[in-house]
Amino acid sequence: MEPQGEKPGEADRVxxxxxFxxxxxxxxxxxxxxxxxxxxxxxxxLGCLGECLGLEWLDLSSNALTHxxxxxxxxxxxxxNVANNRLTGLEPLAACEKLQSLNAAGNLLATPGQLQCLASLRGLECLRLQDPLARLSNPLCTSPSYWAVVRELLPGLKVINGERMIGRGSEFYQLCRDLDSSLHPSSSPGPRVPRAQPWVEPGYWEPWPTRGSSILEEACRQFQDTLRECHDLDRQANSSLAQAEQALSPAGTTSAFVF
Structure with a gap:
């Protein structure tokens, strides 16, 4: 028999x-x-979490939060980071005037209007509503026009879903898209496909920086996570290039170019 007034599983809940x-x-x-x-x-x-008045970095991802x-x-x-929860709104964040980066992928945000509360956050630069690698999204992301609406609603954003909106990063992204579109398989011999070479030697980024504050350590951890994502994307890109090279190169020949 369970204690009176205690719901199943409540005793094990954090x-x-x-x-704590x-x-x-x-x-x-x-x-x-x-x-x-x-x-x-x-x-x-979130209990008494609001009493941590000096908090600068917070990861609440993969919980069951609704508010x-x-x-x-x-x-x-x-x-x-509140990714992978059950949030239908972000209104309390309007008071977090120093917020610069928000990951809200994998929640229940259904309309761009639910992001209106973020419009007053002048320092907000990075917003994630989708994470393809983790297979996280929000219902509002199913609309083809949501991207443009979010950009209009939050013009100060520099990065949405990991893609830079301003600066040279966006130009590089467009270059990659143009290159990708030029590598569609074709029955004709066509031009040979250049093989990409690494910009730095293998392992260049691997050493862990000297430990310092907890915020620096967490930043290093996030950097390592990003590196792993880049390695995954690199493997996918190499596979696509190999398929394109095979399709575009004349039978029985090989190509070796430096990109």
Whole structure:
């Protein structure tokens, strides 16, 4: 028999208490916590998380959150990851005036209007609503026009879903798209396909930087995650180039060009 008033599974649920947050961060005071990683804990509410007034970096991904109410008091928050939850709105984040990066992929955001609350965040530069590698998205992303609507709603964004909207990054992306479109298989011999070569030697980026603050360590971890994604994309690109080369090269010949 389960304790009276306790729902099934509630005893095993993680609760956000001052003791839990202090033990998780190693800090003696909630106000001293700068970074928290609370990923995949099955959280359904945020408890006293709003008392961590100095929090700058927060990972709440892969939980079961339906609201972000306590985050409205986190005025120092710079980076927030709430991917893979059950959120239908982001309204409390309107008070996080220092927010620069938000990952909200894999939630239940159905219309661009639910992002209106972010319009007042002048420092918001990076927004993720989709993550193809993790197979995360939002219902609003099914609309062909959502991209343009989001850009109009949040003109200050520099990066959406990992793609740069301004600067040389967007030009490079367009160059890659043009190159990709030029490599469609053809029955005619056509031009030989250049084989891409690495810009740096293998392992150049592998060494882990010197450990410092917890925020620096987490930034390094995110960098390593990005590197793994780049390696995956590199393998996919090499496979596509090999198929295109085989289709475009005359039978019985090989090509070896430096890109």
């Amino acid at each position: 609760h956000i208490t001052p003791h 947050l202090k033990s998780r961060s190693g800090e003696f005071a909630l106000e001293s916590i700068l970074l928290l990683k609370l990923r995949g804990l099955g959280l359904v509410d 972000l109410g306590p985050l409205a008091s986190l005025h120092q928050l710079v980076v927030l």
